[in-house]
Amino acid sequence: MGNILNQIGIENYIFLSVLLFCIGVFGVLYRRNAIIVFMSIEIMLNAVNLLFVAFSTLHQDAEGQIFVFFSMAVAAAEVAVGLAILVSIFRNLGSIEIDKLKNLKG
Numbered sequence: 001m002g003n004i005l006n007q008i009g010i011e012n013y014i015f016l017s018v019l020l021f022c023i024g025v026f027g028v029l030y031r032r033n034a035i036i037v038f039m040s041i042e043i044m045l046n047a048v049n050l051l052f053v054a055f056s057t058l059h060q061d062a063e064g065q066i067f068v069f070f071s072m073a074v075a076a077a078e079v080a081v082g083l084a085i086l087v088s089i090f091r092n093l094g095s096i097e098i099d100k101l102k103n104l105k106g
Contacts, residue, residue, distance in 0.1 A: 020047035
């Protein structure tokens with residue numbers, strides 16, 4: 001990948017990562033569906049992981065890639081727990097719209 005990184009350039013990886021992160025922020029701020037919000041958070045996490053891998057390759061150090069591996073494992077566990085909570089909420093309320101979930105405050 002070092003050769004590909006030299007051909008494409010680190011700037012393009014940074015641009016792609018910023019673009020993905022902005023799409024994720026937009027999804028979190030403007031969408032009302034909880035599943036879309038979870039997907040947007042995952043897009044943001046993947047944008048950061050892309051930067052870790054790109055800079056790890058640039059500096060020829062594997063620590064960034066190891067961090068991404070553990071980050072993806074934690075993200076998989078987060079998605080499993082989050083989706084289980086959403087299924088439970090959907091069974092009780094019949095909807096997963098965030099505006100309706102605000103009524104659960106006690």
